[in-house]
Every structure is written in C-alpha cells, then in structure tokens.
Amino acid sequence: MTPGHVPGVFNVIMDYPRMTMPPFWAPTASLARLRARARHLATIRCFFAERDVLEVETPVLGQGGSTDPYLASLSLEASTPEGRRQLWLQTSPEGHMKRLLAAGSGPIFQLARVFRDGETGRRHNIEFTMLEWYRPGMRFDALIDETCALISRVLGKPLAVTRLRYREVFKAHVGLDPLTASLDVLRLRTEEAAGVAAHDWSRDVCLDLLMSYQVEPALGRGCLSVVQDFPASQAALARCHRDDDGEEVASRFEVYHEGMELANGYDELTDAVQQRQRFDADAEARREAGLPRVAPDERLLLALQAGLPPSCGVAMGVDRLVMLAEQADTLSEIMAFDSHVC
Amino acid sequence: MANYSTNEFKGGLKVMLDGDPCSIVDNEFVKPGKGQAFNRVKLRNLMTGRTWERTFKSGESLEGADVLELDMEYLYNDGEMWHFMKTDGSFEQYAADRKAVGDTAKWLKEQVAYTVTLWDDNPIAISAPNFIELEVTETDPGLKGDTANGGSKPATLSTGAVVRVPLFINEGEVLKIDTRSAEYVGRA
Incomplete structure (x- = not known):
C-alpha cells in the first residue's frame, strides 16, 4: 500500500475518474487529496490570522438572492416565525458580509458554502467553497498584492504577477478593441471563434465569449495574470472610474493562473441609490430574458444607507485553488462528493 | 422527441443539429468571471461521422433524435445493399446502403454481430466490433x-x-x- 491509502473504498477511488467507476456511494476525492485540501484550508486561515482579519460565518440562507441575470439562485421554502417564507441559498456571502462591515466589523473573511444552479463541469459545481474577504480602507492595489500573496502561499511557490488592463489584453489576444469595435464585428468574430449563430447576441455576451475562448486560456501561464479595468457594463457590485484613456471602466480585477479564473475583486459600490438602480436593471434584464424573478437583498440596501465604509473585497474559488495546488484535472478530484454523487 | 437543455447534455445523448442526428461526445461548461455562461459541445454527426464543435448559451436546448444502436448480424450483400438481422430473436432484417456501411464494408463477415445505428428506423451507420x-x-x-x-x-x-x-x-x-x-x- 502506498502512503496515504487506507483499506476500503478509498483504494478503489484512487483511479477515479478512469474507466473503473467507483460504487455510487463512494467519495469522488481520494483520502490523500482530502488531507491536502484540509492543509490548504489551514494555510488560508493562517494567512488571515497573521493579518488580523477576523473569520466570520454568515447564513447560507437569506431573504434576498442574487439578482445577477447570469447567476441562477436556488431557493427553498422555510417555516419561520413569520410563517412560510421563500429563502434564497446564497450565490456568495457578499450581502451578509457587507452588513457586518456596515456595522463596524473591520476586516473580515469567510470560507463560505455557496450555490449556483446549473453550473456543473470540470471547473464548476453547483455547491462550492468560496473564500471571500473585505478590507475596509485598503487601497485597491494593496488588495491585488494581498490576493496574489495568498495564492502564491497556497500554491507553495512565489509566482510572478503580471498586471493587464482588460482593453489591452483583449486587443492582444482577440485583435479587437473591446470598447470601440462595432457590434457587427464582435458578432462576426464570435461566430468564427465558436461556431455559433451570434447575430442577435448583445455586446457583453460577445465579449464574454471571446474572453472565455481566446483570452482566458492564455492567461497566468507560469505566473499570475491580474486583469483590471473591465468595461463599465460588467461592473456588477463594483464602483466605476475613468481610466487613463478617459473611458468609464469598472474598478474590478480578476486573477488567473494556468488559464483559470481564481479570484474576482471589487472596489465595492457603497452608494445605496446606485445599488438600487443596478438591482432594478437586473430585474428588468431578467424579465426580458424570461428568467425567474429573484427577491433583491433589501437588507443590503438598508445597510448601504446606514453607511458602508469604503471597502475592497475579493471572492476566490477555493476548490479551483486546491485543484491547481494538487495538479488535479477536475474539481471532483478535490471535493469529497461532487454534485453528481451528492 | 423531447427537447434537451444544455445542462442535460452528456456523452451519448442523441440530438438533432442542422437537420442531422448527432451524438454528444463532450460538453464543457464555460463561464467568464462574471457574465453569460456557455456550453462548448462536441458532437459527432451520425450521418457523416464528422465531429463538430458548437457553442450554446447555457440553457438553450436541442430536439432529441430518435436514434437507436442495436446489435445485428451481417447476412449478405446483394450487390447494392448490405443486409443485417436483429439478434433479439425477431429475425427482423434491415438493409444498409453504401453511405451507412462506409469503411466498415471491409470488416463485414457473415454471422458476426455489428452495431447498427438506426435513425427513424433506417440504418445510418454500421460499426465493427473492436x-x-x-x-x-x-x-x-x-x-x-x-x-x-x-x-x-x-x-x-x-x-x-x-x-x-x-x-x-x-x-x-x-x-x-x-x-x-x-x-x-x-x-x-
């Protein structure tokens, strides 16, 4: 027996997901991988303890869900003191954590379980672990440095960091300016890139496809690539600012390693009125696309009205980080049970 | 036939695409950090044997294809068509044309069982045992x-x-x- 093996089914699943399928009740990760995962989680907690960032736990269920038209929230009906209510499984712990910030928590982090309906694949699972942290008062640049330091620590090697602007990296890999190219040109390029009928696709959907197919796979090869200054239309919950060319861009960054998106950071929007407008715009987009209505997070809006300190925050896919650290090919290999066998 | 949505696409599912029956080979879920999710799908066109790569917005759907793969015994060639018989005891026979038989013709031996792919009850492909x-x-x-x-x-x-x-x-x-x-x- 090799080290790390124990008698029993863990021996069988060492071969997963090769031809021999394990029994239906068996875990999808090997015991060695589960031990490695536990070590990486300990490293993350240690990293934040050293920096005096408080670990918090917030509810998985909330009275509001994510209104983002590109995220499918799951919900359930619960018996509460107020009677039967629809509650939403969180797609990220953002709302609750911002309410803690508004209450004066100071810097906080969480290893949260989050849920996104329909997302399954090699790099996706309906339920997954998200590391989210907030740094009130920290500069955006300092947060990028901190994010890269954490990734390097977990991966166990110092990685060079390359910082790129969305517009430049897009131009370099697609050969088009994402801010000024005409919609017709973008649609044509999308059709060429993906064998798809894109004649009625929106600008952002074309950009998303080209980014996913032609840019992301080239990023972070042997290093960490940080992409920043996203188009303002892709701001989500981030502030916007004018870039060096005078274009309005989102104060948002993404970190990639080995062609995979690992983390997404924002200079957080703290204006309740603007946040309300974005919720309303999401609701309208959902209605137009025939997507189900999701209750917006009214308590987050109240917290923003009460006052959220200027804060930067990051969300990081812990499972993907562990997958890279362990040189696994799929998330299943580092999750005790993936969505197929849960 | 029923419609299948991208998140039901898995290896072996038979769907219609551009008028031809296809078998899904691979389905990769792709999503940029924020924004629209896509399914990058590899399909084998069962009429031509060619593999296509197509992208769908997640949640789009395709019509299922009435495709069956059955074991049949090769009987004889009448000069134009190749004749096969079901191995389920029904003695039901099917005639396959040159297009369906393709390169498998050089491996056809009487009384050996082959996999016959039927679309709307017509043979469209024959594959030999390994x-x-x-x-x-x-x-x-x-x-x-x-x-x-x-x-x-x-x-x-x-x-x-x-x-x-x-x-x-x-x-x-x-x-x-x-x-x-x-x-x-x-x-x-």
Missing part, C-alpha cells in the same frame, strides 16, 4: 528465421481488407485484427 477474426486469403510465402526483428508484409483477408502481418504468417491462417487501427493482433 476485434474480429479473419482468414488470410493471400500473402507472400513466409520467410524463415526472420521473426524477431519485426519485419512485416501485406496480407489480404477474407473480407478484402489488407493489413500488415509478421513475415511468418501464411495463407489460410485465421488472425485476430483490431478493426479500429486495422492492425494485426495475433493468431486467433
């Missing part, structure tokens, strides 16, 4: 003492297929052949 045993009908005489250094020569088999065989193989011998690579495996 290994088949066939007799050598023609090859140059064996050369003595030259078995160790991997020398080979062409041999024609009873179905008309030509494969490379070791020098020691003689006419009349029955060989085991891998139909996927058209390679000699051993004496049967």
